[in-house]
Every structure is written in structure tokens, then in C-alpha cells.
Amino acid sequence: MTYVSDVVALTRKDLRVELRARDTLPAMLLFVLSTLVVFHFALPAGTGATAAYGLLWVAIVFTALLGLSRAWVPEAEHGVLDGLVLAPCDRSAIWLGKTLATLAFLLAAQVVALPAFVLFFAPLDATALAGVLLADVGICAIGSLLAAMAAAGRARELLLPLLVLPLAIPLVVGGVGSAVSDDGGRFLLFLLLYDGVFAVLSWASFEYVITE
Amino acid sequence: MIVARGLERRYGGRRVLAGVDLVVQPDDVVLVTGPNGSGKTTLLRILAGLVAPTRGELELAIDRSRIGFVGHEPLVYRELTALENLDLFGRLYRVPERRERIGMLLERFGLWDVRAVRVSEYSRGMAQRLALCRALLHDPDLLLLDEPHASLDAAGAALLDEELARLARGRALVVATHEPERLSALAPRRLALT
Numbered sequence: 072m073t074y075v076s077d078v079v080a081l082t083r084k085d086l087r088v089e090l091r092a093r094d095t096l097p098a099m100l101l102f103v104l105s106t107l108v109v110f111h112f113a114l115p116a117g118t119g120a121t122a123a124y125g126l127l128w129v130a131i132v133f134t135a136l137l138g139l140s141r142a143w144v145p146e147a148e149h150g151v152l153d154g155l156v157l158a159p160c161d162r163s164a165i166w167l168g169k170t171l172a173t174l175a176f177l178l179a180a181q182v183v184a185l186p187a188f189v190l191f192f193a194p195l196d197a198t199a200l201a202g203v204l205l206a207d208v209g210i211c212a213i214g215s216l217l218a219a220m221a222a223a224g225r226a227r228e229l230l231l232p233l234l235v236l237p238l239a240i241p242l243v244v245g246g247v248g249s250a251v252s253d254d255g256g257r258f259l260l261f262l263l264l265y266d267g268v269f270a271v272l273s274w275a276s277f278e279y280v281i282t283e
Numbered sequence: 284m285i286v287a288r289g290l291e292r293r294y295g296g297r298r299v300l301a302g303v304d305l306v307v308q309p310d311d312v313v314l315v316t317g318p319n320g321s322g323k324t325t326l327l328r329i330l331a332g333l334v335a336p337t338r339g340e341l342e343l344a345i346d347r348s349r350i351g352f353v354g355h356e357p358l359v360y361r362e363l364t365a366l367e368n369l370d371l372f373g374r375l376y377r378v379p380e381r382r383e384r385i386g387m388l389l390e391r392f393g394l395w396d397v398r399a400v401r402v403s404e405y406s407r408g409m410a411q412r413l414a415l416c417r418a419l420l421h422d423p424d425l426l427l428l429d430e431p432h433a434s435l436d437a438a439g440a441a442l443l444d445e446e447l448a449r450l451a452r453g454r455a456l457v458v459a460t461h462e463p464e465r466l467s468a469l470a471p472r473r474l475a476l477t
Contacts, residue, residue, distance in 0.1 A: 073377070080374045084360065084367075091362040091401065149402075149410075150356030153333055154417065157358075158375035159348030282335075 081168025123192035202249025205262035317476030323459035351423030357414035
């Protein structure tokens with residue numbers, strides 16, 4: 072129960088910081104909506120839904136990257152990460168709290184973005200929505216770990232996409248597959264497995280990432 | 284409490300801490316002195332467990348949860364208030380009777396009246412006092428202080444001197460400082476880094 076209460080306290084802290092600073096979520100919302108509007112006007116008339124689903128994933132991945140690039144900024148200011156590392160809580164709770172907070176921001180952006188996608192492009196069925204949710208979990212789990220690694224370096228903004236995008240490719244494959252394939256359930260299962268494996272790896276390796 | 288032998292730390296090819304030996308007993312006050320770049324901060328970060336030594340041995344006969352650390356940065360969230368910051372760290376440190384302890388520390392360091400103000404609106408000196416509250420929240424047995432007088436005005440520095448005199452009773456202090464004379468009343472041992 073102590074672990075859960077630590078994670079809850081850390082997640083709540085991230086939500087409270089964002090509520091005060093308003094640095095991340097407005098930028099994510101603006102970015103994803105702008106991207107969808109640009110795609111709407113850039114795509115030639117008569118373009119099929121399959122291409123549109125692909126573009127949705129471009130918007131989702133880069134919106135997530137935007138959120139992840141800001142994820143550890145509050146900890147970088149005033150050296151707070153040192154304070155968290157010194158605390159006797161399980162260090163993986165810091166990763167899990169950050170993952171949940173980032174996931175909350177991404178989901179909040181998608182509450183606006185997905186209806187906009189449906190309005191501009193194509194409908195999304197339950198399988199496609201499940202694909203988006205599972206891919207979100209994977210992106211945030213892996214991304215929170217890699218963003219912590221990138222935050223320690225000097226070229227944070229440059230390093231993060233280079234680390235995250237290769238690992239996000241299977242998530243995009245699974246997400247697009249769940250939306251366009253006749254056998255979307257197979258892609259959901261793939262996303263579930265991918266999330267499980269990489270969430271456990273991220274959870275287990277976070278301690279080594281934040282300590283030298 | 285601490286036995287360190289031949290501690291060395293390198294960043295790339297650059298050696299920032301060279302062969303430091305240190306023994307700290309439970310009631311010791313140790314002042315770490317030396318010019319800028321001599322490795323005072325690195326030594327304290329190694330003792331706190333934030334940085335691993337490149338070479339040498341470090342035996343800590345104390346649990347990580349019993350160490351308090353005040354660094355160059357206050358280690359608190361800018362967008363949270365003093366109360367919210369201390370409540371978060373109090374939870375993570377499992378501080379018993381957390382609210383009473385937080386209230387007592389804020390009163391003692393003169394921050395009670397600004398407890399609901401965001402840290403981003405604090406002066407450097409106020410943030411430094413909050414950093415001391417955070418470090419003392421769990422009543423640590425070993426307190427590591429990296430230039431604690433930095434950023435404090437004369438009144439704040441005098442308050443800190445009084446607090447350090449009180450804190451030195453019943454716990455070990457390791458203080459990196461450019462002003463060793465301020466703490467001479469504590470009869471400290473000195474470790475001079477070059």
C-alpha cells in the first residue's frame with residue numbers, strides 16, 4: 072500500500088504542477104489540433120481512410136513527444152530529482168507516477184483530438200480506440216524512462232525523439248493495424264504484449280537510469 | 284557512521300575529487316573546506332548516494348532514509364507551495380505526525396506566514412530556508428550541508444548558525460563551507476580539499 076500511496080502522491084503532484092504552470096497540456100492540445108487541421112487541408116480530396124489513420128498516428132506520436140519533452144522539466148528545476156532520489160521510497164514509483172501523469176495529459180489531448188479526427192477524416196470504432204489507448208500506455212511507459220535519460224543530457228530536445236521514435240514504431244504498427252485491419256484484435260494483443268514487456272523493463276531499469 | 288577511503292571521482296578524464304579519506308562518527312561536526320572546484324560538492328553528493336565514486340571505498344553504517352541533504356539547489360518544486368512540497372516529501376520519507384512536524388519546521392525557519400505561497404515567488408534566501416526544512420523533515424541522523432549560508436541574508440545566516448548549533452547535538456553534520464569561522468563554536472574537525 073505504501074508503494075501505491077507514493078505513486079498516487081507523485082502523480083497528484085505532477086497534475087498539480089501542470090495545473091499551476093500550464094506548460095504542457097495547452098501546448099499538446101494546440102499542437103495536435105493544428106496538425107489535424109493542416110492534414111485536413113493538405114490531404115487531397117478522395118484520400119482513403121487508411122491514409123488518414125496513418126496521419127492520426129503521426130499526430131499522436133509527436134503530441135506525446137511534446138509532452139514527454141516537458142515531463143521532467145519540473146524535476147530539472149531546483150534539482151528536485153535529487154530530492155526524490157534521496158527519499159527512501161522505491162525509485163520505480165517516481166517513474167510510475169511520471170508515466171501516469173504523462174498518460175493523463177496525452178489522454179486529455181486526445182479527448183479533443185479524436186473527435187476532431189472523426190469530424191475531419193474518418194470514424195473510429197471501438198477496436199481503433201482500444202488501439203489508441205494501448206499505444207498511449209506504451210508510449211508513456213517507454214517515453215517516461217527515455218525522457219529521464221534525455222533530461223540528464225545537454226541536448227534533451229534532440230536526444231528524446233532519437234530515443235523514443237525507434238521504440239514507438241511497433242506501437243504505430245499496432246495502432247494503425249487495429250484501426251484498418253479486419254483482424255484488429257490480433258494487433259490489440261500485440262500492443263498489450265508490447266506494453267507489458269516494455270513497462271516491466273522500464274519499471275525495473277529506472278533506478279539505474281537516475282543513479283550514476 | 285561513515286568510513287571513506289581514497290574516494291576519487293572523475294568526469295571523463297577530469298579528476299574532480301582526489302583520494303579523500305574521511306571518518307564520521309555519530310556526533311561529529313566536519314567542515315569540508317577548499318577552493319572552488321576542489322570537490323566539496325562532489326564529496327557531499329557521494330556521501331549522500333547521489334554520485335558513485337570512480338575509485339575508493341565508502342562504508343555507510345546508516346540507512347539512506349536517515350540522511351538529510353542540502354545542496355546548491357533547494358530540491359523543491361517551484362510551482363508548489365512550501366506546505367505542498369513538505370507534505371510530498373514527508374509522505375515519501377514516511378514522517379510520523381507529518382503535519383505537526385511541517386508546521387513546527389516552518390515556524391522555526393520563519394516560513395509559516397508564506398506557507399501557501401508558491402516557491403517560484405520566494406527569494407533565494409527563503410528557498411534556502413525551505414531547503415533546510417525539507418532536509419530536516421525526517422529528523423536525520425546525518426546532515427550533509429553544501430554551503431548552507433549561501434543566499435542567506437545576515438539575519439537568515441544568524442538563524443542558521445543557531446539551528447546548526449542545535450542540530451549538532453545528537454547527530455553528525457558534514458558541512459562544505461567557505462566560511463569555517465562561522466561554525467568554529469561547534470568545535471568541528473576540518474577536512475581541507477585542494
